[in-house]
Amino acid sequence: MPEWIQTTLTSNWFWAALALVVGYAVTLMGLPVYTWWERRGAGMLQMRPGPNRRGPYGIVQAIADAVKLAMKEDFVPAGANRLLHALAPMIIMTVALTTFAVVPWTGDVQLLGKSVRLQVADLNVGIIFVLAIASLAVHGIVLAGWSSNNKYSLLGGLRGAAQMVSYEIAMGLALVAVIMVTGSVSIHQMVADQAGPIWKWGIFQAPLAFIIYLAASYAEANRVPFDLPEAESEIVAGYHTEYSSLRFGLFYMGEYVHMAVSAALMALLFFGGWHLPWVEQLLGPQAYSRLFPWLLGAGALAALLLAWDVNRPRRRRFSRGNGIMAVICLLAALVLIALAVVVGANSDSAWVAALATLGSQLVIMLVKFLFFFWLFIWVRWTLPRFRYDQLMRLGWKVLLPLGLFNIGLTAVLVLAGIV
């Protein structure tokens, strides 16, 4: 192996840049897919197909949506505070994206005598950083509501402020229990602590904390059933009533990025992140690298299934480009199979094994992440919105005492050596 490849593979900036690429892929590049996924999923849950015309499975609809949004007039209402009006969506988006810096995508792997992992910045205060940055998001909502010179926007901003401040407390208290169990505030350490049997996962160590965190993170992301700041049946569109074009797009994207962060954190803190339960006991210390060819094979199988399904007459009837997608799927399946064979044949080589470990951990993490993203969509199209007093009661009189109780309970359990 040439020396420059070695120095690149062992340098910190290379892996940080790669983690950045992964982070952007699941947030900004994934956005059109998420909007399509949400619309399609909503349709299916409501017994209708959703957008299924533009491109195979209607996937090109995402691009059509984006173009439509970008082509609209960028309107600023009369009497609006122009500076704050422009600033608010930027705050939302920046805050949402910044949180991704501390999300680790894989565990530590020994590569060419150096320990590497896919994470932009390994802050030793990772989870506190997430809480601190997430609490800044409220500024975006309040400023948007205030600067729009619209009573509905103002109401939305007020609701958003009250809600996010209330649920931040419950969220922090829930995370305290997790911190006590894992004994660290570095997200990477917290996940590393969950290796091994399934009861090492955060959800089994601190189940109450997971429920509180789940509710609080839905409230923080302003998603149903906590979407009071933008309750369309009461206050038009809440804090983003007076936004259009790409400025509205920023709010929209901010919401999805916020969901992505929450989904990633749920997978990391409570569902073992990149770990699968028992693999190390079953497959030995090189479990993840030995798993990688099988994961690639599963991916190839999925691609083949997709290639078959997209070409069925029922699919071809309503959309064009299905043949192209089938060809792409077949090519992807071929590449995946070839990769699996190469990795499987060279598993003795240390650096191939290390890269395979990284790969399989990334895949496992992404699958969990996507599940929790789907949970957001699933919940949105199932539950009705809370009334405002119900929201406040749940936050202050249920989740907050429950969080405090959970801290005490966890302290006792930790002292007793049970968890």
Add this chain to the structure above:
Amino acid sequence: MGTKKIYRPQLGFWEKIYLPEIVRGLGITMRHGLRSLFKPETMPTYQYPEQKRPVAERFRGRHRLRRRADGSPRCVACYCCQTACPTGAITIVAEEAENPDIEKRPRSFEINLLRCIFCGMCVEACPKDAIYMTRDYELAERTREQLRYGLEQLLDVEKGEG
């Protein structure tokens, strides 16, 4: 003042803690979602341009004018339909017919489908059963002018029964 007693549903313990009910609700939506995913034919939607929703037997769509056996319009330009029309969508111009038994025939017969509310009063008013309504409801055009149907379009057999 009389008081009204409102009976709220009594919630049990498991309903009060809310979580099992959420899970039950999620189960219901997921069941529908999976059924839509794997058995799309059970979805109650119509894929419109390809699949058309069947219309009722007595559905009132675009008008048609009947012809006589010799091909001339059966309409005798009596203005009954124009008088009965609540929106003034029908405009008839009469002229003398060549056949002395008929006396009058329409020189032009125009229905403005943008004004028409498809109430069917013209059909009821017609003494000659000359005008009736088809089941054709796909009436989109690019200009308003195109939706003013003249004699030729109303007599057009090719446009069919709908």
